[in-house]
Structures are given as C-alpha cells and as structure tokens.
Amino acid sequence: MPSVKDELLQWNDACQLFEAKDYKQSLILLDAIADTSKIHFSMGIAFINIKKEEQAIAALSKAIACDKYMAIAYYVRGILFFRRDFFAEAIADFSDALENMRSNLVIDYTQIGMAHKLHAFEIAFNRGLCYSANGKMDAAIADFDDADRMHPSTGDKLALEEKIDQAVDLGDRAVDYVNVFEMDYSKAVFKPSEEKVKNAKRVNYLGTSKVVAGVDETDAFAGFSGTLVKSQKNLVNSGPFEGNGMGGSETLTRKKSLTDVSVSSARKEKADAARAATLTRMRIDPVPDSLARRPSAPIISSRNSSMALDPVDISKLDLGRATGGTLRSGSRGAGGTSLRSEVSESRMSDKIRVKCNYKGDTRQIMVPMDVTFKELQSKIQKKFDSSRPLRLKYKDGDAMVMMSDEEDMEIAFDIAGVRSGKSVEVWCSD
Template sequence: MPSLGDLLLDWHRGAQAVAREDWDCALRLFSSDPEPPARMCFNVGCVHLLAGDPEAALRAFDQAVTKDTCMAVGFFQRGVASFQLERFQEALCDFRLALAQLRDDAAIDYTQLGLRFKLQAWEVLFNLGAAQCRLGLWAEATRSLEEALSKGPEGAHTDLRTALDQVQKQVHLQPRQVPRGEVFRPHRRHLELLKPVDFLGKAKVVSSAFPADRQEGVQPQQPQVQDADARAGPGAAPRAADTGTACGPRRLPGAETEVGPGQAGPADLRVPVVSDEQVREPEHGSSGHSRALCGAQARGVAGASHGGHTPGSGGAHADAPWCRQESGRPHGPRPWGPGLQPAHPQLSRGPCHPSPPSWTQASPRKVQPGGARRGAEKGRREGG
C-alpha cells in the first residue's frame, strides 16, 4: 500500500499531467490510490470528460458524490456527463441537486480546496434551462434563464440575454462546465513538506593541519594548553612532556614550600613547628602531651631554612622526618605556618603526580613524654 507522501506526490504529478494534456498519465497517477477520496474521483471524471469518454466520467462522478454528498460541483459535472450521453432527465436532476447544495448562496468558491473554480448559481440555472430545452420545457427554461439573469453579475448579463433570446426562438443551448484543465490540486504547504530537509547541515572545515586544506576561511591548527582556569587556549608554550623536562606539581608564585631531609627552603620564624604527637589529644589523662611546643626544633627549622646549622641537628635537618601525611581526624583550628599548611589542589597536582587536595603537616623530631616542660616544673618545685 502506498504511503501518504507517495499518494500526495502522485496527485501533484497527475495535476501536472492534466496541465500538459497527457490524459493517460493523469488517469494512471490519479488511480494509484486504492481508496481514492471524493476529490480524486472528481479529477478522474474531469479527465475522462476531456478525453471524450463521458460514460467513464459518469462512473467517476457517481463515486465522488457518493463519498461527498454535499459536493455541489460534483453534481454539476455529473449533470454535464449525463447531458453529453443525452440522458437529459438525469442531467436535469443533477442540476437541481447542485442548485440545492448552494443553499441560496450566490456562489461556492472551491479555491481553498484546491480547485481554481467558483461555482456560480446563475451557471447552474443556465444548465438547468439547457436541460429543460432538451426536454421541450421551453416555458420553464425561460423562467430559469430569467432567474439566472437576476442573480448573475453584470459581466454575465450579455451571455444570459443572448441565451434567453435563443430559448424564445426554441434554439437548444449547450451546458456550461468546469474550465478545461481545472482539477483539484494538493495544497502548496503539503507539497513543501515533501521536500527533503537537511537538519544537520554540511560540514565545514574551520581548522586543519593539512596543507591541502589551506583555503579561504580555514586557519592552521594551533596547539592547545590549559590556562590557570583549566580551560584550553590556543597558541601557548609546549608542554613539559614535549620538551623533555621533568614533570612535577605546579606552584603559585610566593607559595610556601615544604622541605625534606637535606633540603633548605623558606620558613616563617615567627610560628613554631607542631608535631603530630603534640596536636593529637592527650592519652590516659597525661597533660604533658597537650599542645607542647618544641622551641629548640623550631629554631632548628629556622636555621636550616636560612642555610645555617643548629647544634645537634646534624646539618640541614638530616634526621628530621618531613612532609608526613596526617591520617587522623581533624583537630579544630590549626596555626598557620610552614609546619601546617593547606595543600592547594592546583599546586599539589600535576600532569605526572596527581593527588587529591589534603592537609599536609611537616612533623619535626618526636618529643618524648616528660620532656623539657616536665623537667622545668620539677625544678621549680625543688627551688620552692
């Protein structure tokens, strides 16, 4: 069974075949629908009339008015087909049915339905008088033409007066019909929907690395690099992996640096270093472990940061464990300094050393319980 688009396309091609008077092609295209609507049956009947086959046209118009009992132009054309077959009584009935479908209107415009024809009431009355003349009803034919003259426009008055004079002289009239080559056509909006639509469009070369693509509007390919906001931008310096240099975490200018064994770096002399054992909560009620500061080790850190040596340090902190990752639970506010600082997520990450953001703590030498503070308290008690 053909699709709706195929039927619509055949309908349009059939109307084009009627315009070039190719009756066989038009009939083949109009008959492609196994269940044709009333307008398609009307087209088939009009083509048979133009081809000189009123018998086939009568059958087609019978189907049209059966499927659409209010098609006045269908009754009008069926009366014409019956008139050509010299079935004047049937033609007279069809013309009366067409006049009844007008419902006392002056005309019915079929343009919006695809037929460029306006069925006028005076034309139906004219055909009614022509059929009455064939049946010998000259008086009724005269009244029909007089009524048509009263309802017709001024442009049709000349033809109607001429026809009235012929009836008075008992001269037969020829019926009027739909203009030659006029059939129902599909709507233009429906035909536009049959055109293929390219929703994706055509591909366009914007940037290319091939010399053969150097055309107007095409730019050469540029290297991409990520800026400070992690967005790619063109035309930047080559990456470290491309130049053969060592990869490591990038750091912002002026950021404090953590140092390891045998290294020296900038440190803050005003803030002492806090060890992991000192920050942790006291165990077993011992107060010697709570918040004790190791001044000697803080001075050792400061001396190492400026390239000096501290007695007992063995050089630039050769025996101090540095950059140990804190694994305990958070302990509230922390002092800010080189001993405890937040690791910037962009500074601690790099293309070669990815790591999640965390808090790093540089822990100096572990302080044994009962250290300097407990000895100082014992000395005060003995001196007192």
C-alpha cells in the same frame, strides 16, 4: 501502506503533472490514493481532458458517493449527460446541483483548493436547455427567467440574455445550436494546501559534512589547505641546537666550546674564595651536614589516608524530613494552584468548544482536538436530539461555507483560531 504525508506529496505531484497536461501520468498517481471526493473529481476532469467521457462519469459518480453535497460534481456530470443526449439524467443532475447550492448564487471553490466559481445562473440555464430538448418549453422558460434573475449585476449579462432569446426562439431545436455553460477543464483540479505540502516535505536540519582539514599519510603534519605532504621529513635547524628542528625524538643539546668551560671554572673558583673569606671574617663555622639535611615532614597522600571521606549515599538520606514532610496529592505548589486544578487545566486545553446554532436554539459541546468530521456531526446530532445528521456551515468573513469533510472542518478550526484556545461556531440545518 503510504503515510498521510506521502499521500499528500503524491497528490501534489499529480496536480503538477495535470497542470503540465500529462493527464495519463496524473491519473496513475491519483488512482493510487483515490479515497476522497476531491481526488475522484480530479480524476473525472482528467478523463474529460483525454476524451474518455464514460470513465469521467464513473469517477464523478464515485465523488458524489463520497460527498452527496458536492454541487460541482453534479454540475459536471450533468454536462456529460447532456453531451450524450441523456437529457433526463442531465436534468436530474442539474436539479441536484441547484439544491446543493443552498440558495447561494455562487460557490467559490478556490478556498478549498480549486480555482473555479460555480454560479447558480449557469446551472439554471443548462437545465432549461435540457427541458427545451424534451419539448417542455414552460419549464425551460421558467429556468431561463431564473437564470436571468440569478445573474450577478457585474459581468456580461447581455451575452446571457442573447443566449436565452436564441434558445426560446429555437424551441426544441435549441440544443443543436446553443451551447451549455461549461468550465475550464484544464484548470479544474483540486490541489492540496500549500502550507500542508510545505510542512510534509523532509528538511535536512543537520546539513552535509564538509572536510576542513587534511592530514598526510605519515600523520606528521595537519593543515587547513587540504592534504599536505612534507617534502623533507628530517629538518635540522642551524644554530646552537642539535637534533630535529621540527619536533624529532632526539634530545636537544647545547654545544659547549673550550672557552665556555674555562670561563665557567674561573667563575666558580672566584665564588668559592669569596665565600671562604666571608666565613673567616665573621668567625662562623659552616653548618654541619647533619643540620643542613634535616628530613622534611612526611606528606600524607589523600588517596591512601584514612582521613579521606567516603562518598555520600544519597539514597540513604531522609528527603522527607529535609523537605518538611512527604508531599501529598492535595498539597499546593509555590503559586498556590493545586495539582488537581493543574491536571484539569491541561485536560481542558486538549478540548475544543463548539457553539452550535439550530432553529433559533444555541448549544455548546466540547470535542477533542483530534475529532473527525463524522464524530463532530454525530455529537451535534445527539446534542439536538435529531433523527438524522445535520448539515453544518461555518462563517468565512461574510460568507457561509458548507462543511462537508475533514478538510472543511480543519479550515473552519483554523479560521476560528482553536489552536490558540478560541471556540468555533457552526450553523446547523436539516
């Protein structure tokens, strides 16, 4: 079973193949790790690019099964139903997509890995076109009016108004001449976080070894310029020394000539004569050999002497007395903080404080650092005594973003700065 890091790197490789338009190879990599709504949605988009709409509908259905609040999955599946003239199914999907917009006019999926913004007016117009195909013009006109009202002030609103006028004029024949709003399927793929991919890649901190010195085969020379072999192994220096000049095994001897021997003998005789004359003049007899060769004091070896100290056995020392008594569990350290308080502080550092807002009521819970999204949702449900799981949102700047899976929860924690000890605040709804 591949590790989480391996799956992350494989997901990143699949996205690179998708961008290179190698959709089939991308599908092979995605299918091996398909266990989240984002992966199944990306597979559905890849199937659309290779013109396999039935497989795309199946993949999008799996994405919805993993995340029933995924508005973009309902939206794309509704478009596929519209293409196949399944207008009732398309109306149901567009209705679910609008419901999961949570009254927001736009959802920016860029912050969770996909470069696309889903607009509510596009969903409303597409549903109105499906109503007109079924002959329900009153419902169609109501959706067209909602689309015109939901359109942002910035953007090409005139193009939307022209499409609405054309659809109203054509009535039930509008489906043959007016196109629904769609997305750019060549870019609609969820990508993993770049920071996580960077941290997942293996880094060789030690580097590779490099040879900086070479030695010849006789091991007689070493240098820093590669393998050097001496051309001459027995070099003899010229001069007053004999033997090997490059560190041979023979003893170096000095050449002695006859002139050197005669000069040395003359100097010795002259020195002896001067010494004898001095002793005669001072009338001092030579020192007897018995006094001159007095034996020196014996040297005591520290290795064999009985005065050498035995090594100290540390295990026999009374450490309790040396430190002033045995330490107790309730004793305080140098800083005045008890061991019990230090343990409690270390335990508190492993917790995250979550501030929960629900129907005007604010409560707080503590969760571990490695809490899962399901555990967080369950604990908040128990805190407010709710009969079913609550929908969670977090704040990113001025926008309220839906928290629906593990990655959304991690993004919320990172924005709040829980790693540095700060709390995170969530808003709950039914």
